[in-house]
Amino acid sequence: MRSGILAKVKRIVIKIGSGVLTCGDNGLNKPLMGSIAAQVAELRASGRQVIIVSSGAVAAGRKELGIDGRPRSIPQKQAAAAIGQSRLMHAYEEAFDPFGHKVAQILLTRDDLAHRGRFLNARATLDTLLSFGVIPIINENDTVVFDEIKFGDNDSLSALVTNLAEANLLVILTDIDGFYEADPRTTPDARLIPLVRQITREMERAAGGSGSTVGTGGMVTKLAAAKKAGQFGVPTLMLNGRKPSLLAEAFAGREVGTLFLPGKESLNRRKHWIAHTLRPSGRIIVDDGARTVLARQGKSLLPSGVVRVEGKFDRGACVRVCGSDGTEIARGLVDYSHDEIIRILGHRSGEIEAILGYKYGDEIIHRDNLVVL
Ligand SMILES: Nc1ncnc2c1ncn2[C@@H]1O[C@H](COP(=O)(O)OP(=O)(O)O)[C@@H](O)[C@H]1O
Numbered sequence: 086m087r088s089g090i091l092a093k094v095k096r097i098v099i100k101i102g103s104g105v106l107t108c109g110d111n112g113l114n115k116p117l118m119g120s121i122a123a124q125v126a127e128l129r130a131s132g133r134q135v136i137i138v139s140s141g142a143v144a145a146g147r148k149e150l151g152i153d154g155r156p157r158s159i160p161q162k163q164a165a166a167a168i169g170q171s172r173l174m175h176a177y178e179e180a181f182d183p184f185g186h187k188v189a190q191i192l193l194t195r196d197d198l199a200h201r202g203r204f205l206n207a208r209a210t211l212d213t214l215l216s217f218g219v220i221p222i223i224n225e226n227d228t229v230v231f232d233e234i235k236f237g238d239n240d241s242l243s244a245l246v247t248n249l250a251e252a253n254l255l256v257i258l259t260d261i262d263g264f265y266e267a268d269p270r271t272t273p274d275a276r277l278i279p280l281v282r283q284i285t286r287e288m289e290r291a292a293g294g295s296g297s298t299v300g301t302g303g304m305v306t307k308l309a310a311a312k313k314a315g316q317f318g319v320p321t322l323m324l325n326g327r328k329p330s331l332l333a334e335a336f337a338g339r340e341v342g343t344l345f346l347p348g349k350e351s352l353n354r355r356k357h358w359i360a361h362t363l364r365p366s367g368r369i370i371v372d373d374g375a376r377t378v379l380a381r382q383g384k385s386l387l388p389s390g391v392v393r394v395e396g397k398f399d400r401g402a403c404v405r406v407c408g409s410d411g412t413e414i415a416r417g418l419v420d421y422s423h424d425e426i427i428r429i430l431g432h433r434s435g436e437i438e439a440i441l442g443y444k445y446g447d448e449i450i451h452r453d454n455l456v457v458l
């Protein structure tokens with residue numbers, strides 16, 4: 086099954102973790118970067134396109150600044166990223182040069198992808214680079230981000246880039262052989278899970294944080310990324326990137342690492358973007374009747390099912406739709422602002438115009454703009 090899946094893949098996003106690219110306090114692991122470049126060059130020679138999402142800027146910069154361990158403040162981390170990012174790109178240029186491949190740097194914040202126009206712009210740039218045969222290397226723009234516009238970790242970023250690029254495979258290269266039934270740091274005899282058909286709650290509980298001083302998120306964010314890619318119909322292959330030829334071996338048919346299969350039903354690009362890239366700005370609490378029809382029948386959210394609104398947002402904003410127990414059941418783009426919803430909630434759609442003096446439509450969230458989670 087694996088080789089069947091990998092044989093069909095045309096466009097791949099490869100995420101490379103800090104623990105793969107750096108070796109302790111000695112900065113970037115250039116020999117290993119060379120072997121990754123050789124394997125990527127092989128994939129390119131087989132007619133596949135590759136986009137890299139690379140971590141490592143903070144870890145590389147930290148060495149240059151003489152910071153021991155993790156940077157202690159946000160400005161320190163941002164300064165480390167500023168110096169490390171140029172070192173990182175230089176190392177990639179050197180690694181790909183012997184294979185005749187050019188690389189290009191793309192630094193993103195969540196805002197760049199949450200704005201539909203900028204998202205499409207980034208997409209056009211990616212396509213153009215790929216059409217010139219260049220290998221795009223993406224990282225979070227760590228030097229300028231703050232909480233509101235942050236992806237937070239590159240596992241999440243790689244899942245969003247998979248959507249951005251409409252790739253058919255996400256590869257996560259990390260510092261461990263794959264996903265284990267328990268965190269191997271605390272359970273040394275834990276077994277590797279080679280194939281995951283569906284990410285369960287139990288698996289999420291088995292995923293721990295990062296085991297190194299350079300990684301962010303650990304297995305928690307990797308599972309979340311595999312889940313997001315899966316909702317877009319894309320499988321995720323997690324491999325040990327420290328082993329120099331594993332990527333090539335996996336494509337040659339060797340069953341290494343962990344393969345996460347996508348779900349049977351997948352979201353289209355726009356709904357995936359609403360669910361995962363946009364940042365929700367408020368909550369709409371619905372009654373049990375609305376909850377059932379949204380979840381089971383894929384209907385629009387009408388004012389009659391709304392019980393309460395939390396937060397302030399404009400028409401067109403992305404909001405969470407929650408049940409009365411607070412569980413998030415869906416996410417969507419609202420046709421009315423928070424103060425308009427407060428006035429029409431609990432009423433029939435036919436009454437909207439009489440209450441507001443105007444009407445955009447019958448729905449608070451139209452089903453085309455609603456994603457059940
Ligand atoms: N169930 C698990 N299976 C495998 N690794 C796990 C698990 N739970 C936690 N981990 C930890 O996650 C680490 C990989 O994540 P991280 O340090 O963030 O790497 P990266 O820099 O590649 O993103 C592993 O080294 C391991 O210590």
Ligand SMILES: N[C@@H](CCC(=O)OP(=O)(O)O)C(=O)O
Binds near residue numbers: 101102225238301303
């Ligand atoms: N953007 C940061 C990496 C953040 C991150 O997610 O790191 P990792 O867990 O090693 O993939 C950097 O370049 O240092």
